[in-house]
Amino acid sequence: MEDTTMRNDNLQKKNLLAIAVSFFVGLVIGLVVLGWWLWPVHWINAAPQHLRQDYKQDYLVMAIEAYAQTHDAAAAQRRFEALGHDAQAMLAAIKKHPPKGITLKEISAFESAVKARPTAKSTASTQKPISTTKPPVSGHKKKGSSMQIVLLLCGVGVLVLVAVAIGVYLLKQKTPKEPVTAAQRAEALRSAAKPTDFSEEGLEDPIAQFMTTYVHGDDLYDDSHSIDAPNGDFLGECGVGIADTVGFGEPKKATALEVWLFDKNDVQTVTKVLMTEKAFNDPATQQRLAAKGDPIMAEPDGRFVMETEHLRMVVRVNDMAYGEDESGNQYFERVTLELSVWPKENDQTA
Numbered sequence: 001m002e003d004t005t006m007r008n009d010n011l012q013k014k015n016l017l018a019i020a021v022s023f024f025v026g027l028v029i030g031l032v033v034l035g036w037w038l039w040p041v042h043w044i045n046a047a048p049q050h051l052r053q054d055y056k057q058d059y060l061v062m063a064i065e066a067y068a069q070t071h072d073a074a075a076a077q078r079r080f081e082a083l084g085h086d087a088q089a090m091l092a093a094i095k096k097h098p099p100k101g102i103t104l105k106e107i108s109a110f111e112s113a114v115k116a117r118p119t120a121k122s123t124a125s126t127q128k129p130i131s132t133t134k135p136p137v138s139g140h141k142k143k144g145s146s147m148q149i150v151l152l153l154c155g156v157g158v159l160v161l162v163a164v165a166i167g168v169y170l171l172k173q174k175t176p177k178e179p180v181t182a183a184q185r186a187e188a189l190r191s192a193a194k195p196t197d198f199s200e201e202g203l204e205d206p207i208a209q210f211m212t213t214y215v216h217g218d219d220l221y222d223d224s225h226s227i228d229a230p231n232g233d234f235l236g237e238c239g240v241g242i243a244d245t246v247g248f249g250e251p252k253k254a255t256a257l258e259v260w261l262f263d264k265n266d267v268q269t270v271t272k273v274l275m276t277e278k279a280f281n282d283p284a285t286q287q288r289l290a291a292k293g294d295p296i297m298a299e300p301d302g303r304f305v306m307e308t309e310h311l312r313m314v315v316r317v318n319d320m321a322y323g324e325d326e327s328g329n330q331y332f333e334r335v336t337l338e339l340s341v342w343p344k345e346n347d348q349t350a
Helices: 002-038 053-070 073-081 084-096 104-116 139-174 182-192 283-289
Strands: 208-215 222-228 234-246 253-263 270-275 294-297 303-307 311-322 332-343
Touching: 002 139, 053 073, 053 084, 053 104, 073 084, 073 104, 084 104, 182 208, 182 332, 208 222, 208 234, 234 270, 234 283, 234 311, 234 332, 253 283, 253 303, 253 311, 253 332, 270 283, 270 303, 270 311
Parallel strands: 270 294
Antiparallel strands: 208 332, 222 234, 234 253, 253 270, 303 311, 311 332
């Protein structure tokens, strides 16, 4: 349960990391690549009322100068109205402080021209600002705006697709694949098991040390290992397999495991039977399995010793759990055993 919780926590952290990375990459692509480089926003043909304040004043001065040359009152009125609600105030400011290049007479003439041609949107009172109208947009410009909207939508779509693709890729790369079969789960447990450091107990390191894991559902479980001397000479073998099961059907419910040690210089293979609590306390089961080896009840961190003429092996229950059903400690859900072997002349493990 703790392993599952830790895997879930790690998966959530990796998911958050993938989302954050995807957001950052999408932001860079959308803002820098699409927004500033590929499809930057261009403002064109802005109306005079949208100009900056100093540019509005320059525009009004040019309108006054143009009227002084052409005396076209209609054009003067259009240019004046194009400045929007600021037009009247700006004209008053220019009249109060005429800029270089135009005279007060030209300003007054322009003022008379625009006041003499009120529009439908303006009122008779000179106290209210004159309404403005937007210059008509040509069909070509409308088409250009529509194309910009389409390109923007396409860019957003591409951005979303890229972010999703990156997120999926990162999840596939970062998410650990859960073991599927019983043998794969057993391998994961075996790899995670921590071997005993016998130097902390004042012993020499074993010449061979193996981890083996049985998981419920691995009906073909039969693990064996070669025992070699430091110089490479073959000394024997050891291993673990299913000794007995209970019930019917598949997967089999292992109620006992057979642990064996073979010495090439001995005529007999030593075997012991590691049993569940229920099987060990059942005399009939013990009697039936007595021919396979001495019975041992499995206990967490329990140890037992197996000896041949020239080899000594210490077996430790690194991890174990019973199946969760009404039978109660009747079969193994999982068992991880540590097999540590020394030559008999280095008899330090008693």
